[in-house]
Amino acid sequence: MPHPYVLLSAAVSLDGFLDDTGPDRLLLSGPADFDRVDEVRAASDAILVGAGTLRTDNPRLLVNSAERRAARVAEGLPEYPLKVTVTASGDLDPDAQFWHTGGEKAVYTTDKGAERLRELGIAADVVAVGAELEWRAVLDHLGRVKGVRRLMVEGGGRVHTQLLQQGLADELQLAVAPLFVGQAQAPRMFGSGGYPPGRMRLVETRPVGDVVLMRYVPTAPGTGRLATAADRHWLALACELADRCPPSRTAFSVGAVIVAADGTELARGHSREGGDPVVHAEEAALAKLDAEDPRLAGATVYSSLEPCARRTSRPRPCARLILDAGVRRVVTAWREPDTFVAAADGSGVLVAEGADVVVLPEYEARATAPNRHLLG
Ligand SMILES: NC(=O)C1=CN([C@@H]2O[C@H](COP(=O)(O)OP(=O)(O)OC[C@H]3O[C@@H](n4cnc5c(N)ncnc54)[C@H](OP(=O)(O)O)[C@@H]3O)[C@@H](O)[C@H]2O)C=CC1
Ligand SMILES: Nc1c(N[C@@H]2O[C@H](COP(=O)(O)O)[C@@H](O)[C@H]2O)[nH]c(=O)[nH]c1=O
Numbered sequence: 001m002p003h004p005y006v007l008l009s010a011a012v013s014l015d016g017f018l019d020d021t022g023p024d025r026l027l028l029s030g031p032a033d034f035d036r037v038d039e040v041r042a043a044s045d046a047i048l049v050g051a052g053t054l055r056t057d058n059p060r061l062l063v064n065s066a067e068r069r070a071a072r073v074a075e076g077l078p079e080y081p082l083k084v085t086v087t088a089s090g091d092l093d094p095d096a097q098f099w100h101t102g103g104e105k106a107v108y109t110t111d112k113g114a115e116r117l118r119e120l121g122i123a124a125d126v127v128a129v130g131a132e133l134e135w136r137a138v139l140d141h142l143g144r145v146k147g148v149r150r151l152m153v154e155g156g157g158r159v160h161t162q163l164l165q166q167g168l169a170d171e172l173q174l175a176v177a178p179l180f181v182g183q184a185q186a187p188r189m190f191g192s193g194g195y196p197p198g199r200m201r202l203v204e205t206r207p208v209g210d211v212v213l214m215r216y217v218p219t220a221p222g223t224g225r226l227a228t229a230a231d232r233h234w235l236a237l238a239c240e241l242a243d244r245c246p247p248s249r250t251a252f253s254v255g256a257v258i259v260a261a262d263g264t265e266l267a268r269g270h271s272r273e274g275g276d277p278v279v280h281a282e283e284a285a286l287a288k289l290d291a292e293d294p295r296l297a298g299a300t301v302y303s304s305l306e307p308c309a310r311r312t313s314r315p316r317p318c319a320r321l322i323l324d325a326g327v328r329r330v331v332t333a334w335r336e337p338d339t340f341v342a343a344a345d346g347s348g349v350l351v352a353e354g355a356d357v358v359v360l361p362e363y364e365a366r367a368t369a370p371n372r373h374l375l376g
Contacts, residue, residue, distance in 0.1 A: 002362040003139040004151040006229065008160050009040060009173045011211065012189045017181035018157050025057045028177035032209035035065075037154075040173070042068035044081045044152040046106075046142060050159035051087035058093075060101045061154070078103050082146060086159065088133050090116030099124060106146065108138045135168055136226075161191040167228030169218060172200070175211045196220035196230065198262030219263025221300035221329065225356050231300070231331050232360065234259055237268075238302040239333060239366040241281065245271040251313075251340065253370040254305040256281035258289065258327070261298035278313035281305075286325050300329040304367035306336050306359070309349045319349040328355045333363035337375070 010018060011028035019026045029037065041047055042063045049059060061083050063069050069079045080103035085092070090113030099105060105124040107117060114128035129137040142148040153159060153169075163169045174189075200216040207213075222228035234257050241255025251271060258266040269284025276284075282303050289296065301307070307318035307330060322330065330350055347357045368375060 002360075003136075003143050003168070004045065004148045005170045006139065006151050006153060006163060006168055007040070007044070007171045007173060008153045008163060008169045009037065010155050010160060010189060011175040011177055013177055013179055013181045015180050015182060016189055017183070017186040018155060018189050019056070020181045020186050021183050026181070028179070029175055029211060030177075030209040033175050033211045033213070036175075036208050036213065038064050038068065040152055041081060042072060044150045045077075045148040046082040046084050046146065046151050048084040048086070048151060048153045048159070050156050051085055051089070051092060052158060053154070053156040054085055054087075054092060054096055054098055056156070058097050059154075060097045062102050080104075081152070082106060082148065084108065084142070084151075086133060086138060087113050087117075089113055090120070092117065092120065092122060094120050094122050106142075108133065108141070135162060135166055139168060157187045157189055157191060160189065161193065164190065164218075165193050165195055167196055167218065167220070167222050167226075167230060170229040170232070171203075172214075172216045174214045174216070175208065176214065177211045196228070196263070198260075198264065200263075219259070221259050221261065221263070221331070222358075223261075223329070225358055227331065227358050227360055230263065231302075231358065232363075234300070234302040235304070235331050235333055235360055235363050236366070238281075239304045239363055239369075241268055241270045242304045242367060242370050245273075245281075245370065248272065249373070251278070252305055252336075252374065254281040254303060254367075256285045256301060256303040258285050258296075259300050259302065260295040261300075264295070266293070266295060266299060280308065280311070280318050282307050282318040283314075283321055286321055289325070291325065297326045297328070299327050300331055301327050302331045304332070304363070305334050306330070306332040306347055306357070307350065308336060312340070317349075319347075323350065323353050323355065329358075330355060331358045331360065333360055333367035335359065 047061045083105045086108045107126050111128050198220045204215040218230040222231050238255040238257050242253045245253035255270045257268045267285040267288040269281045273284040309319050311317050
């Protein structure tokens with residue numbers, strides 16, 4: 001099971017704070033928004049908060065609506081989503097409400113933190129991921145071992161900042177509340193540091209009582225061989241484009257998108273686009289760009305099928321077109337089988353010339369779907 005879909009959820013003041021400096025939790029959401037948050041919780045497999053939030057807010061993290069809990073049970077799900085926290089120190093209060101309400105709980109921690117949690121007698125599933133707490137290891141364990149497909153992260157600021165900066169957040173749900181905190185020492189929504197470049201994509205705005213919900217998804221491709229949430233979003237689009245190909249019994253249906261380092265979509269294409277019976281998806285997309293476009297050098301090509309290394313229809317295969325365009329990163333879902341051309345897989349060619357190739361097998365079924373009739 002791949003990483004879960006990671007949804008960051010928070011309410012923020014007009015001046016960008018998550019809380020004030022007082023001892024009580026600041027209610028930024030109103031009743032309607034807390035009910036919306038309850039609905040998002042009910043639709044999640046797990047809810048995660050950082051240890052800072054556990055210490056400050058003493059949250060319960062329940063699904064409060066009895067109807068929503070009943071609907072979960074009717075679907076064969078546990079009544080409550082799994083509750084998850086992360087701590088390096090292991091310094092958590094065994095009397096916190098987190099442990100004594102709701103369903104299953106898990107704590108991700110360091111080797112040292114696990115010792116401390118044992119000393120404290122905290123009876124939860126304690127997962128030590130090593131000397132350091134590394135988010136990819138946490139998400140991998142949640143997906144692979146706990147079967148979590150949808151993870152709601154309810155803060156706090158440090159956790160949100162890390163997940164966003166590391167390109168691991170699939171979606172940000174931000175409720176902006178009509179009030180000011182005005183205290184420089186209060187916790188901020190996002191800390192300083194290196195964020196993915198460019199602009200996120202706004203997918204929804206909605207008034208919820210007197211707050212405004214904004215939903216954003218990341219756009220900036222990852223770098224190197226590590227995949228980010230934005231890489232998955234773009235590859236999913238490439239797979240959707242493959243569905244638009246005119247049907248063929250003699251060629252694959254493939255979709256491709258070319259995305260600049262700042263998340264700007266440069267071009268897209270699909271097989272046999274525009275009445276050309278032999279054009280490949282990557283070729284169709286590249287043909288829409290000026291060969292001198294300086295953004296190509298930092299761009300990523302997303303292709304539902306890996307770019308070809310050989311083809312019978314035209315002299316230059318897509319791996320060569322990509323390299324000649326100056327692109328040095330490719331994300332794909334499906335390694336090319338020998339259906340039409342032997343040894344057509346272009347990954348070797350790309351890697352040999354210094355490109356990074358990332359294969360995300362969780363999208364393979366999606367990429368092969370429009371090609372089922374060709375695969376025997
Ligand atoms: N308005 C809203 O929607 C929300 C507001 N909040 C507010 O946010 C504030 C808390 O935020 P914040 O203080 O940033 O705390 P966080 O909840 O982000 O937790 C931070 C803690 O989590 C652990 N942790 C996180 N990442 C790592 C990592 N990579 N490696 C090791 N440990 C890690 C550490 O625990 P340890 O110290 O144990 O090692 C760290 O101190 C509170 O004031 C709360 O009210 C919180 C959630 C939502
Ligand atoms: N203050 C605040 C939020 N705070 C979040 O809600 C958690 C408390 O959950 P519970 O104990 O189940 O009610 C808390 O730990 C923090 O993660 N969330 C929001 O949507 N809006 C808000 O204004």
